[in-house]
Structures are given as C-alpha cells and as structure tokens.
Amino acid sequence: MVNLKVDFNGLKLKNPVLTASGTFGYGEEFADFIDLNSLGGFIVKGTTLLPREGNNYPRMAETPSGMLNAVGLQNKGVNYFCEVIYPRIQHYSTAVIVNLSGSQISDYVQAAEMLNGLEHVPAIELNISCPNVKEGGMAFGTSCASAAAVVNEVRKVYKKHLMVKLSPNVTNIAEIARSVEAEGADSISLINTLLGMAIDVNTRRPKLSTITGGLSGPAVKPVAVRMVWQVFNAVNIPVCGLGGIMNAADAIEFMLAGATCVQVGTANFIDPMVSVKIVEGISEYCEKYGVKRVSELVGALQVN
C-alpha cells in the first residue's frame, strides 16, 4: 500500500493531486464525473475583491497541443464567494483552496482578510501572475519588488497557508521565488500561463478579443518542468507544479523535478475524470517502482 499523503508545509493533503484554478470552476461542475473527496484538493476560480465581467468574447483559441485563453478573471467577487459558494462546497473533505487575484495591493489584502475567516478553506493561492487583466495580476509577479510587496502585505492579514502562484513570463524565475519566500510565503505554485498570441490568417484578425492571452496545455509542459526544477533548487519552501499535466507520468515528472504536489489544469477540459485517474496512476507507478511514500519522489531527479 503506497502512502500518497503529502505534508505541504503544514497543509496536509491526502494525495499530491490538486486541480488548477480556472479549469475546475468551483468543483461542483465536476461532481457528476468524479468524487471530489478523492483529490488532494481543488483550487477554485480566480476570485477578486469586487465582481468582474471578464474580457469580451472570443476568449479562447485552440493551438497545437494546447489553448490560449483570455477569460480575464470573470467572477462574482469575494463576498459572493463567501456567502453563496462557500456554503455549498465547504463540506468536501479535501483541501478547498481559493485563488485570489487583484488590481492593487489593498484589494488583495481586503479579500485575504475575508478568506482568512473561512474555516474550511485552509489555504489561498495568491495569483500574481494572471496575464489577462489590464492592471495588476501579472504586473505584480514580473518584478521582485512588486511580488515581494504584495506578499508582504497579504502575509500580515492571512494567517493560514499562503501559496503564491508565479508567472513564467519572467527572465529569472528563481529570483522571484526567493523574493516571495523572503516575505513569508508558505509555498509556491508555478507556472501560470505563458503569454501567447494567435492570428486568423483568413480575416487577419487576432483569435482573441484581447489580442494576447495565456497559453496552457502540454505545449507549455517542458517550460514548466524546467521552472519547477529551478525554483526547487532556489528556495526552501515547497513547490506545487503545474503546466500541461495530462496523465500520471506528467505529474511524476513534475515531482521528480521538485514539486511536492501538482495541479491538473487544462486536461480537465479533455477528460473531466483525468484528475482522479492521475491519483490512481501515481499510486500504480509507486507500486511498480517500490516507492512506499509518494513524497520520496520529490526532487528525486538523478542527474549523474
């Protein structure tokens, strides 16, 4: 029997598989297909202090081995989450994590204070990496000073597990990781989407209303694995890896590169049951290779 439990810097997960924000709604959308309680956790849709309508249609374009999106953080605001959605999902016996985004530091702080009071939300994922909003989002995650500033302020009010989601759209991911660690982040998740673009050659128009958008899916996986490995080697807090995970082998690849847990994102659109299949696949891998505890895989990359 493989022990799939992981201790993610105090956040106890029943297994290392979570689902990524923006690809899994509020969990409920998948309840017809899987038992949500069999996941390590799920991270709900990006939430902001005030409601946001998001960007104009079209918001999505299929690309080779992936897709571009420009949803733009459409959500009904943190109040609505706390009063309407939270009561519906708080009973799940898995880690329910809220992805929190904002346009200015005070937005993040106010919303984080409210989320701190939710008993059954053990962690937030601070999104300083959304490429699809005009101000804020990725602007915070692409310089060490602004990333540090937002984490510093949120840390003062958020007392539970603070995970910070980094943008891959930077020159030196390790520097950004070190600066959020220094301000008290409990963990780091990466990568958010890569900034990309696609053009309809027949109309000569961009395929997205915002012209540029975030690339996800297997196309980004090698970039994500590289960045997880670099961050794992740069900080002492644990890493949650994501970017193009489609199956258990992909998830294990991230763990070997240094991820303590992983998030399944875009793959949920192709197979709504894939997250649970990945949990099972990781267990089978461990049995095959005589791994007793899944945590033994973390950073077990052999380079010599």
Added chain:
Amino acid sequence: MKKYVHDLIVYDKQVLNDEYFLLELTYSEPLPDMLPAQFVEVLVENAPGVFLRRPISIHDVDYEKNTLKLLIQIVGEGTRRLSLLQTGDTVNLVYPLGNTFSMPEKPGILLVGGGCGMAPLLYTARYFRDFGFEPQILIGARSKRGLLLRDEYRKYGELLTCTEDGSYGTKGYVTDHPVFTSGKIDVIYACGPKPMLKAVGNWALTSNVHCEVSLENLMACGIGACLCCVQKTIAGNKTVCQEGPVFNIKEIVW
C-alpha cells in the same frame, strides 16, 4: 441533469455529401435522457493539432433503438477526423450538456435552422410532436445540397425551405420566407449563424413573438468551468455551454 462520460459505439455512418455526415451512436446500456438543443462534447482521437473536444448538437435520439444521432458538418481538422469513423468504432462523449428550449404554450411553433443549425431541430420537432404539437420547420441553406434529410424532418412537422441561390424552396434568407407574414407564428426556436439569429430575433422582437435562439460559441470545457464561451446578456456574461446554449432573444446583447 446528470452528465456522463461514456464510450459510445458507431452504429451507423452515412455520408450525406462532401460536407456533411451523420453518425448514429449506441451505448451498452440505456442512453440517458436528453433534451432538444442539448449537445455532446466529442473526443477527437488520433488527430495531431486537435486538442479540445468538439461540441456537437444532438440531432436525434431514438430510445427504442437506443441510438443517438449527430449531424456533423466538416469545418476543420477535428470534424474531418470524426468523418473517418467507421461502424463499430468507439467515440468518447461527455453528455448531455446545456439547457433546452422552453415548452411552447401556444400552437404556432416555428423552428428555424440555418446551415448546420438545422441539426438540433429534428429532435426538437420530434420532441414537441410527442407533446401533441405540430411544428413548422423552416430550413435555410446556400443551395439545395445544404437542405439535408428533408424526409426525416417531414416526419415531425411541416417542412418549409429556402435557399440563397433559389435552387430549392423560397429564394433568399430564412427571413424572406412567406411564413413570417402568415400571422400564424406564436413562438420561434432558432439555431444557426449569428447574422441569421439576429435577423430572426429582430423580427420576433418587433412582432412581439416569443423567440429563443441556440448559440454555437467556441467553447473548451462544455460544463461551465472555464468561462471561455460566454455570451453577453442583459444580466452580464453567461456561459453558452451551461447557462445556454438556448437564450431568450430578449436577454441577448449582440
């Protein structure tokens, strides 16, 4: 309604012309209940360059035979790959998805379909017929070859046709058809390209006729999770996959 992921089997495939084909699928157990205007998300396998599932509307359901029909237009690599499926092949579906048309309250039902938008209207007509209604079904296409399966539609209502080139039925767009001046329309259910839906919707609004349209926005997940397929409405952005595909014309902000 509960949604499922099932491996269906191709029971029959009919190539209608070089652009359209019909897939009839069956399942090892009784098919779940499906409603008019609902759709399925089809997994396209063995097609490099195709990443996402393809949303396809439910063309017909035969519960006695335990089959589900999809009328598919070849528009790109995904649908081209699906056109290569053969009897006995397996197709993975997530289904049934989306909402449905409201039940009519008056007898003057007009179903309007343009191009591939005719696909969901067969099951819609059959469904309403089972409730004792006698719908008129107006189908428009560029030319006669796009007016598919006319005898099938005739089973469930009066078929009206029009073509842009005048090769069959009334010449012109669907809104040029004399049915719109017949004074017999109480309710319209439409599916097709946006310009057609706008024209039909505008007629309904000015004529004070109840009108619902089924949209075909680009989508990824199909289950309301990703928010990629949204339509602007008077109540903000709504997902076509989960809150639609059917919207009252009065809700839509084009």
